[in-house]
Amino acid sequence: MEDKTPLKHQALKHLKTIDNHLEIDGNIVKNLAIQAGSVPFYAYDRSAIERRLVDMRARLPEQLFIHYAIKANPMPALVQFLSDKVDGFDVASVKEMEIALDSGMSSDFISFAGPGKTQHEIEAGVAAGITFHVESETELKRIIAAGKEQEEKPKVAIRVNPEFELKSSGMQMGGGPKQFGIDAEKVPALLRMLDPEDAEFIGFHIFSGSQNLKEEAIIESQQKAVDLAIDLARHAKQSVVAVNIGGGFGIPYFPGEKSLDLDPIAKNLENLLEQMDECLPGAQLIIELGRYIVGEAGYYVCEVIDKKVSRGEIFLITNGGLHHHLAASGNFGQVIRKNYPLVVGNRVYSEITDVVNVVGPLCTPLDILATKMELPYCEPGDYIVVLQSGAYGYSASPHGFLSHPAPAELLV
Numbered sequence: 001m002e003d004k005t006p007l008k009h010q011a012l013k014h015l016k017t018i019d020n021h022l023e024i025d026g027n028i029v030k031n032l033a034i035q036a037g038s039v040p041f042y043a044y045d046r047s048a049i050e051r052r053l054v055d056m057r058a059r060l061p062e063q064l065f066i067h068y069a070i071k072a073n074p075m076p077a078l079v080q081f082l083s084d085k086v087d088g089f090d091v092a093s094v095k096e097m098e099i100a101l102d103s104g105m106s107s108d109f110i111s112f113a114g115p116g117k118t119q120h121e122i123e124a125g126v127a128a129g130i131t132f133h134v135e136s137e138t139e140l141k142r143i144i145a146a147g148k149e150q151e152e153k154p155k156v157a158i159r160v161n162p163e164f165e166l167k168s169s170g171m172q173m174g175g176g177p178k179q180f181g182i183d184a185e186k187v188p189a190l191l192r193m194l195d196p197e198d199a200e201f202i203g204f205h206i207f208s209g210s211q212n213l214k215e216e217a218i219i220e221s222q223q224k225a226v227d228l229a230i231d232l233a234r235h236a237k238q239s240v241v242a243v244n245i246g247g248g249f250g251i252p253y254f255p256g257e258k259s260l261d262l263d264p265i266a267k268n269l270e271n272l273l274e275q276m277d278e279c280l281p282g283a284q285l286i287i288e289l290g291r292y293i294v295g296e297a298g299y300y301v302c303e304v305i306d307k308k309v310s311r312g313e314i315f316l317i318t319n320g321g322l323h324h325h326l327a328a329s330g331n332f333g334q335v336i337r338k339n340y341p342l343v344v345g346n347r348v349y350s351e352i353t354d355v356v357n358v359v360g361p362l363c364t365p366l367d368i369l370a371t372k373m374e375l376p377y378c379e380p381g382d383y384i385v386v387l388q389s390g391a392y393g394y395s396a397s398p399h400g401f402l403s404h405p406a407p408a409e410l411l412v
């Protein structure tokens with residue numbers, strides 16, 4: 001008899017607080033595997049992405065601009081799907097810029113961040129008319145030179161490396177010495193030198209961190225970012241069009257982690273919008289998010305190939321692992337490895353459970369998907385589904401390692 005227990009219930013055994021939306025039964029995993037044509041594969045649930053954005057729009061201030069950072073998941077069909085649901089895209093390479101432009105998003109709402117932009121990236125960005133998030137004084141000169149060459153006025157926003165950090169963040173990207181942005185104390189002089197004939201000044205980009213689940217830390221860094229932008233704006237010869245205060249909204253991955261409460265953040269954003277209205281009239285306030293929009297909507301599915309017992313421990317050896325999903329293996333920024341939430345896709349309910357290690361086929365002990373996790377009884381041919389896999393999965397993994405085939409991707 002087909003088991004209709006939602007996967008979600010299994011996930012909850014491992015991650016009690018997870019707010020996962022997809023209600024699928026075991027049969028759907030098999031069906032997706034047939035659609036994908038091969039296992040392993042990633043599946044992204046468009047209705048979950050849509051629900052997330054509808055919820056954000058309902059709770060965050062209407063005047064707030066929400067941008068999607070394509071690096072979280074650059075699948076072209078997914079970016080296309082998002083193009084009429086977000087207000088802009090942030091890209092970090094020419095390829096991402098092409099994906100953003102192909103989706104139909106206007107270049108007016110595409111920004112290009114990242115240190116070390118190549119000459120080709122700069123020229124292509126000027127030609128396309130996107131906004132550069134300028135990461136150094138040298139880069140600014142190159143952008144201006146490319147603009148003169150093309151007889152186009154480039155659009156520039158200064159990415160500021162603030163003095164403050166986003167506290168309790170999975171990844172710090174501002175504060176102290178950093179390769180990102182221009183140190184805040186150097187920005188006034190740069191702004192005084194920026195000739196309106198050379199470039200159209202858009203404003204500031206202040207991105208200080210990622211994967212944060214503490215509302216108060218996000219609120220504090222957003223407040224400081226707006227204060228800093230208002231202060232720096234005094235030195236510019238052109239008025240500010242937009243202030244991008246980054247994002248950093250995290251999602252729960254591990255037991256004990258709770259979903260972010262948007263309400264206090266929304267309240268603070270209301271105040272910031274009022275402050276902006278007063279001090280930078282007409283300027284947009286932008287937040288830029290990746291994983292919060294797509295992370296919980298993605299699933300990575302692989303198959304158990306072998307099962308063996310080594311000195312009393314059960315090992316489920318799958319055809320998926322670190323090469324497809326580096327983050328789930330714990331090698332993408334985790335200091336102490338923790339298990340991503342994981343379920344057995346085709347045995348969503350079972351009386352018998354085992355404590356198992358789920359590993360991949362690679363020749364490294366780092367190739368782990370779960371350590372000592374209680375799962376329904378499993379055997380070769382069963383599907384392992386890793387939840388919370390919609391961001392920094394496929395595109396942030398070393399597919400070339402050991403030359404196994406890359407996983408398929410489905411937007412369903």
Ligand SMILES: Cc1ncc(COP(=O)(O)O)c(C=O)c1O
Pocket residue numbers: 069072090113173207209210211247248249288289290291292391
């Ligand atoms: C400039 C910039 N914007 C946006 C993001 C997206 O962060 P997240 O996916 O955590 O929202 C990052 C992540 O590193 C980033 O560097």
